Amino acid sequence: MxxxxxxxxxxxxxxxxxxxxxxxxxxxxxxxxxxxxxxxxxxxxxxxxxxxxxxxxxxxxxxxxxxxxxxxxxxxxxxxxxxxxxxxxxxxxxxxxxxxxxxGYFTVKEAATSLLFVATGTGIAPIKSMIVHLLRSGSRRPMTLYWGLRSEIDLYYQEAFTSLAKEYPFFKYCVTLSRPTDAWTGLRGRVTTLLPGLIQTVENLEAYLCGNGEMIKEVRTLLIEKGMPRKSVHYEKFY
Ligand SMILES: Cc1cc2nc3c(=O)[nH]c(=O)nc-3n(C[C@H](O)[C@H](O)[C@H](O)COP(=O)(O)OP(=O)(O)OC[C@H]3O[C@@H](n4cnc5c(N)ncnc54)[C@H](O)[C@@H]3O)c2cc1C
Structure with missing residues (x-):
């Protein structure tokens, strides 16, 4: 259209x-x-x-x-x-x-695969739309969202994603802060630093990345090095 x-x-x-x-x-x-x-x-x-x-x-x-x-x-x-x-x-x-x-063509492809979503900052916008739509429309595809923000003052939509993760056990949600205060008890560090240790396998997995170009480049390289076919890594670069 x-x-x-x-x-x-x-x-x-x-x-x-x-x-x-x-x-x-x-x-x-x-x-x-x-x-x-x-x-x-x-x-x-x-x-x-x-x-x-x-x-x-x-x-x-x-x-x-x-x-x-x-x-x-x-x-x-x-x-x-x-x-x-x-x-x-x-x-x-x-x-x-x-x-x-x-x-735009940054849309979830129909398949039976598990889904990996990675966002930085407001790169969460299209990914939120995708996840809520998949869950509401009855998809049972296992999905994990990693969202990188800077510090506690940058957090939002936490309640929304935490509630979805409670309601849909096949949806996992993790937020990580690159510059948290000492009081932060959650994940610390950039998503790009954490992901290598968190992704066990890329088999039967499609990835959707959105946010800054550096994150996309690094995560894409990581996933391809782990054996993910290039066509399975979808991304939208904001800047
Ligand atoms: C397909 C697509 C979808 C987008 N969707 C969103 C969205 O949902 N929400 C959103 O906030 N932005 C989004 N953006 C970014 C947005 O289009 C603008 O680039 C951004 O708002 C900056 O525009 P500006 O006119 O204020 O500043 P400009 O003068 O155009 O840009 C100034 C500089 O800001 C940097 N920049 C751009 N975006 C960001 C950002 N989000 N955070 C930090 N620095 C940035 C760039 O390096 C740029 O050189 C999207 C970009 C693309 C390509």
């Missing part, structure tokens, strides 16, 4: 951390958004070029699950001085947004 122009209205803004907001958008045109978990929208933003405002676009993954067609959510990290993320973080209730959709 060719990307089409859409519009939506901001109906909820949740401050998740000091630099991450979750924005809920109610679709206006079309009234319902048909998408596949993992896809993104491309939002029109205004940036300054040579002192003049210029229209540009920034991609943002849909964090909500595709069953929710009338309201979609985004999970956006504020990048200092970045026009796109600053514009999104400045949105107020009732503001209207224009964007293109549907975009």
């Amino acid at each position: 060719q990307p089409v122009k859409c519009s939506a209205e901001v109906i909820d803004i949740r401050v998740l951390t000091h630099d991450v907001k979750e924005i809920s958008l109610r679709m206006i045109d079309p009234p319902q958004l048909e998408f596949t978990a993992g896809q993104y929208i491309s939002i029109e933003v205004t940036e300054m070029k040579d002192g003049h405002p210029r229209q540009n676009n920034r991609p943002y993954s849909i964090a909500s699950s595709p069953e929710e067609k009338e309201i979609i959510t985004l999970c956006v990290n504020l990048v200092k001085g970045g026009p796109g993320s600053t514009q999104i973080h400045s949105l107020q209730m009732g503001d209207k947004l224009k964007f293109l959709y549907p975009l």
